[in-house]
Amino acid sequence: MAKAIPSRSEDYSLWYNELIKKAGLAENSPVRGCMVIKPYGFAIWEKMQQALDQMFKDTGHSNAYFPLFIPKSFLSREADHVEGFAKECAVVTHYRLKTSEDGKGVVVDPDAKLEEELIVRPTSETVIWDSYKNWIQSYRDLPLLINQWANVVRWELRTRLFLRTTEFLWQEGHTAHATKQEAVDETLQMLDVYADFAENFMAMPVIKGVKTPAERFAGAVDTYCIEAIMQDGKALQSGTSHFLGQNFAKAFDVKFATKEGKEEYVWGTSWGVSTRLMGALIMAHSDDDGLVLPPKLAPIQVVIVPIFRTDEELKKISEVALKMAAGLKTKGISVKFDNRDTYKPGWKFAEYELQGVPVRVAIGPRDLEKGTVEIARRDTKEKSFHPLDSAVEHITWLMEDIQTNIYNRASLFREENTAEANTWEEFKELVEKGFVYAHWDGTEETEEKIKNETRATIRCIPFDQKKEEGTCIFTGAPSSGRVLFAKAY
């Protein structure tokens, strides 16, 4: 069989890009850095959205929608925030075009200049906190637990499909609380929601931790994250949750009356995951034959491919296939019966493997005679024959087993590519391969120097940090625990 995509081991970036294109997930747009998400890619994103949205609602949050445009002045209300985002903002300066002098095409009408420029949101804290000022008067209005599904724009210099695009889709939660403790609890709760989603839906193990000040969100007091390892040993920040303290409340003057009648600033959080999770999903599980999807996020969980020469054969196979499909649907499993006669079975096999469909069922004349079906699982590529009457039961079990298996496989990979470094030489070597736990003296200066020399960064200070006395890998200064280093996307 001709390889549809390059090998992972030869050139990981090339493999990644080709896989996305061949599997029909996305492609580049005419505008540099932007991305067209194709129907199949979007179907996977929708599965993610549905699962996450339910989890947000289960934890008491409501969806709302805030505007795409933010007045320029809003951004500068919080000093750290504007500094963090100023360099990557798209700015709207005019509201009208007119026919050009030479009659060919259109030009910006200089008479239609905006009094105040508008920023295309890089994140929505400012515009949302401006609303919160009016929504919150009393402790009775708290907590305010809002999420929005939206697009944002960040004009990055260098982009990669799904991982870093100029425009991307995400959800951003923004909450306001009466007490610091409640806000901290919310921040950590949402980090747990993300970790739960990554592990139980995406089948991707993650490390929870807190960012160092250098990696902190612009405007936050503390930034928490989940970090996952990709198959090339690099880390991908897969979700973040920020404790904002009273920074935005003060910047946007959001105060409330306490039970005791005192006036106080509210405490805030914000948290988000984006279409970057699509990149994580691809790089966590896929192989040289294409995507490998966890059953819980597969738009098509089972595909049935008939093998036939004549219309009569197809008719007989269809009876069996449709009955099986109905049986699977009653178990809540999504099925596609691909009875197209315009593509051959071998072509379909390769195509569905590329798309990562977890289970493939093939039914041909031989099966009809023997009363069997061929069942192939995507994760291990194992094929086996099963009696027709027990096939649905077996596939139902496979949904669970594949989900578990790819999680275990990813965990094992992370284990094998995680190490502790105790000397600088050891560190430099190990950090080329994967996650490295090492001692750090706690200074931003050292962090920066390590980054400059190795391109590795501190991904987080893990919650389950190994507490032990040691010396900084770079300076030899004393340290009380190991932090997680890796090269990152």
Added chain:
RNA sequence: CGGGGUGUGGCUCAGUCCGGUUAGAGUACCUGGUUUGGGACCAGGGGGUCGCAGGUUCGAAUCCUGCCACCCCGACCA
């Protein structure tokens, strides 16, 4: 903004150094036939401003000048 590279049917590219019939291949597409249990085969067919502009020449995808676009490596990445 630095360093490197590439622009030739939808896609991947050869041809450019050393100018010379009507610009090629693979793949994809269309038609017909044989096929159909791992991306089929045979035959025929359609599809090209050779990135753009200018120049040199009897003659330019090829040489010269200028411009544009895209990709990779870095800077950037809350």
